[in-house]
Amino acid sequence: MIRTVIAERIALIRAGLVACISHERDIEVVAELDRPEPVVPTVSSLRPDVVVIDDDIACPDGFAVIQALHTTTPSCHTLIMATRPYPRDLRKAVAAHATGFVLKDSSPEDISEAIRQVAKGMKAVDPGLAFATLDAAANPMTARECDVLRLAAEGASTAEIAGQLCLTAGTVRNHISSIITKVGARNRVDAIRIADQSGWL
Numbered sequence: 001m002i003r004t005v006i007a008e009r010i011a012l013i014r015a016g017l018v019a020c021i022s023h024e025r026d027i028e029v030v031a032e033l034d035r036p037e038p039v040v041p042t043v044s045s046l047r048p049d050v051v052v053i054d055d056d057i058a059c060p061d062g063f064a065v066i067q068a069l070h071t072t073t074p075s076c077h078t079l080i081m082a083t084r085p086y087p088r089d090l091r092k093a094v095a096a097h098a099t100g101f102v103l104k105d106s107s108p109e110d111i112s113e114a115i116r117q118v119a120k121g122m123k124a125v126d127p128g129l130a131f132a133t134l135d136a137a138a139n140p141m142t143a144r145e146c147d148v149l150r151l152a153a154e155g156a157s158t159a160e161i162a163g164q165l166c167l168t169a170g171t172v173r174n175h176i177s178s179i180i181t182k183v184g185a186r187n188r189v190d191a192i193r194i195a196d197q198s199g200w201l
Helices: 011-022 039-046 062-074 087-095 107-120 127-135 143-153 158-165 168-185 188-200
Strands: 003-008 027-033 052-054 077-082 102-103
Touching: 003 011, 003 039, 003 107, 011 027, 011 052, 011 107, 027 039, 027 107, 039 052, 039 062, 052 062, 052 107, 062 077, 062 087, 077 107, 087 102, 087 127, 087 188, 102 107, 102 127, 143 158, 143 168, 143 188, 158 168, 168 188
Parallel strands: 003 027, 003 052, 052 077, 077 102
Antiparallel strands: none
C-alpha cells in the first residue's frame, strides 16, 4: 500500500483528488493538508511514501518545503501538481529533490500512475513541461551578470550592487545594459521577469 499525504490549498481540488485516489486499491491517503506549515512535521511524523503537493504550497521560497522534506524524510518522495508552471519551476523543483512534476489538469489515472512511479523512486514528469524546459533557451548571461541581475531582482540599487560586488557604478550599469540586450528585454524590470521565468536567476 502506498501511503500518501495530500497537500493542496483549494478545498474542492483536494477533496476531488482524495476521492479519486481513494478508489485505487494500492494507494491510501493518510493525511490532508491545506497550507505549507504542517507539511514537514506531518510527514516526519507519519512517514508516508509519497506527498502530493500543489505548487502554491511547494513553490514559495524556491521550493524550500520540498528541500526540507528531502532533508528530514528522504524516504518520502514528492509529487508536485502545478497549474501553469514555467520551465524554471521544473528545474528548481528537481534541484530541490522533487521526484515528480505533473499538471493539475492531468487525468485521475495519470495522477495515480505518477504516484506509483514516484513511490518507486522513479521520475514522473509531465511530457509537455519536460519538452518546454528542454526547449528553453540557454542562459546568455555571464556569471557576473547573473549576480548583478539577482541583486537587482532583490531590489538593490546600482550603488548597492556595486558595493556588494566590489564594482564601480558604471560597470554595474554596463552589465545591466548588456543583460537587457542579451535577454531581449525592454528595461531592467523586464530583464528580471524574463530571467526569472526562464530559470536563470
